Amino acid sequence: MKHCPICNRSSDEARFFGEFCEFCAGKKLRERLSSNAEISLCRDCGRIKVAGVFVPNTEANVQRQLSILFKPYLIRLVHHSNGIARVQVTDEKREGMTIEHNVHVKMLKLLCDDDAKKRAGYYEAVVQLRGEEGKVSRMAAALERYLEKNDAFITKSEVKEHGVDLYASNKKTAFAFISSRHLKFKGSYELHGEKRGKRLYRNTYFITL
Ligand SMILES: [Zn+2]
Numbered sequence: 001m002k003h004c005p006i007c008n009r010s011s012d013e014a015r016f017f018g019e020f021c022e023f024c025a026g027k028k029l030r031e032r033l034s035s036n037a038e039i040s041l042c043r044d045c046g047r048i049k050v051a052g053v054f055v056p057n058t059e060a061n062v063q064r065q066l067s068i069l070f071k072p073y074l075i076r077l078v079h080h081s082n083g084i085a086r087v088q089v090t091d092e093k094r095e096g097m098t099i100e101h102n103v104h105v106k107m108l109k110l111l112c113d114d115d116a117k118k119r120a121g122y123y124e125a126v127v128q129l130r131g132e133e134g135k136v137s138r139m140a141a142a143l144e145r146y147l148e149k150n151d152a153f154i155t156k157s158e159v160k161e162h163g164v165d166l167y168a169s170n171k172k173t174a175f176a177f178i179s180s181r182h183l184k185f186k187g188s189y190e191l192h193g194e195k196r197g198k199r200l201y202r203n204t205y206f207i208t209l
C-alpha cells in the first residue's frame with residue numbers, strides 16, 4: 001500500500017500516478033499548465049495560424065495549435081467558445097493521466113501574408129480578358145477559382161470596354177491557368193524591380209475569347 005506524500009491518501013482510496021495520488025498529481029499538472037494561449041487570426045479572411053501557416057478556423061485546427069502550445073502534453077479540445085477553450089490534457093509520462101483544464105484563448109488579430117499583399121495591391125500578372133460579356137465573366141470566375149485553389153488570388157479587377165483586367169498575385173499560377181485552357185494570348189513584360197539581384201517582371205496577357 002502506498003501513501004501520497006502530500007495528502008496522505010492511501011492507494012486503497014485513490015488511483016496513483018507515480019508517488020502521488022490522482023488528486024495531487026492532477027493538481028501538480030494543472031499548476032504547470034498555462035491558463036492562457038494566444039492564436040493569431042487574420043482579420044480579413046478569418047483563418048488562424050497553426051504551425052506557422054494560415055488555415056481555416058475550425059475546432060480541429062484550434063486543437064492542433066493548442067497541442068503545439070501545450071507540448072509535451074496531449075490536448076483534446078472539448079469545446080471552444082467566447083474565448084475559453086475547455087481541453088483534456090493527457091500526460092503520457094504519467095501513465096496517461098488526464099485532467100480537464102480551461103484556457104483563455106486570446107485571438108491576436110493580424111493580416112496573413114496573402115491579405116497583406118492584397119491590401120498593398122500586390123500583383124505579378126495582369127490578365128486582360130476581352131470578348132462577349134458572358135464568356136468574359138465565366139472565364140474571369142474560372143481564373144479566380146483556379147488561383148484560389150492554388151494559393152494565389154485576384155488583387156483587383158477593373159472593368160474595361162469589352163472586358164475586364166484581372167490583377168493576379170502569382171504569374172506562374174496565372175500562366176498555368178492560361179495554358180490549361182489553351183488560350184491564345186499576346187504577352188508583354190514590364191520590369192518592375194529587383195529582388196536579391198533578380199529582375200522582377202510583371203507579365204500582361206491579352207486574351208481575346
Ligand atoms: Zn495526494
Ligand SMILES: [Zn+2]
Binds near residue numbers: 045
Ligand atoms: Zn487572411
